[in-house]
């Protein structure tokens with residue numbers, strides 16, 4: 574069996590490839606332009622496995638997917654996208670262009686595909702909806718709050734991405750599922766997300782220490798659970814043509830995440846400044862994950878303390894390596 578992972582050098586794609594590569598009956602093809610993904614130690618180790626193949630290519634360029642469409646993949650996971658809030662603000666047009674063009678190319682070159690296509694969407698598709706039920710099921714109205722605000726370029730691209738899959742499948746007849754990830758966290762996710770961001774600022778000894786949106790809530794889901802869930806969705810027929818939330822059905826206050834990380838780092842900030850999150854940030858996020866359980870039997874269960882500890886330990890090492898590299902560069 575063969576699986577193709579677009580964006581496989583990024584956070585989600587790498588962990589998915591790592592999980593799937595443990596199955597010797599699967600050949601994993603990774604395609605990534607390395608615009609954000611990196612060939613770091615973890616990724617290099619993955620590439621040494623005999624069932625993992627990597628292509629450094631931009632899938633906005635049609636010829637790349639054309640060649641790959643000749644291979645008989647069983648699964649295609651579309652994880653390539655511009656992600657990360659800073660990029661949405663700085664490059665909204667590029668976010669839209671990249672996320673839509675890659676999705677259109679994938680659908681057009683695999684329109685006669687006999688396996689299953691997976692589209693990785695996000696909770697952001699309904700962040701513009703102010704009247705959300707909590708926990709939030711898949712059927713709520715998707716919307717963006719403001720077409721002029723660059724922040725919504727990403728959510729807009731994902732709403733249209735979902736539509737492209739739904740209507741593309743109706744036109745061409747391929748099998749697909751759409752998953753909406755909710756605050757997946759873990760090792761090797763870059764430094765822009767909340768958990769690694771806190772860890773980095775602790776190591777930089779930020780003073781006064783800024784705490785953002787402490788009363789907001791999220792349902793943090795550990796990456797390994799998220800990838801198990803994604804694989805369950807991919808391998809089930811019951812999930813065909815469905816949109817499915819992937820996340821942990823438990824709400825955690827952002828302030829409690831700060832406390833947990835302070836404890837792990839044995840850090841007591843001398844002075845704290847409490848700040849609101851940037852405008853447009855969601856106050857509460859809490860997915861209804863009953864559909865995932867009903868269709869696949871799977872629940873994302875890793876305890877938040879356990880997941881944060883694993884993440885913290887990885888980042889501690891990564892930051893130590895970065896410091897050594899920076900010192901060497903300065904010399």
Ligand SMILES: NC(=O)c1ccc[n+]([C@@H]2O[C@H](COP(=O)([O-])OP(=O)(O)OC[C@H]3O[C@@H](n4cnc5c(N)ncnc54)[C@H](O)[C@@H]3O)[C@@H](O)[C@H]2O)c1
Pocket residue numbers: 579580581582583584585586604605606607608609610611630631632633651652653654655656657671675693694695696753754755756757758
């Ligand atoms: N991390 C989360 O919590 C989360 C939440 C919701 C949705 N998602 C979705 O999951 C998917 C993966 O997210 P992630 O967190 O791994 O992001 P990421 O930025 O870590 O990974 C995306 C990868 O895609 C690659 N890429 C981008 N454009 C490309 C192109 N044109 N051609 C080839 N490669 C390209 C990048 O280099 C990067 O390695 C995305 O679709 C994202 O929208 C993630």
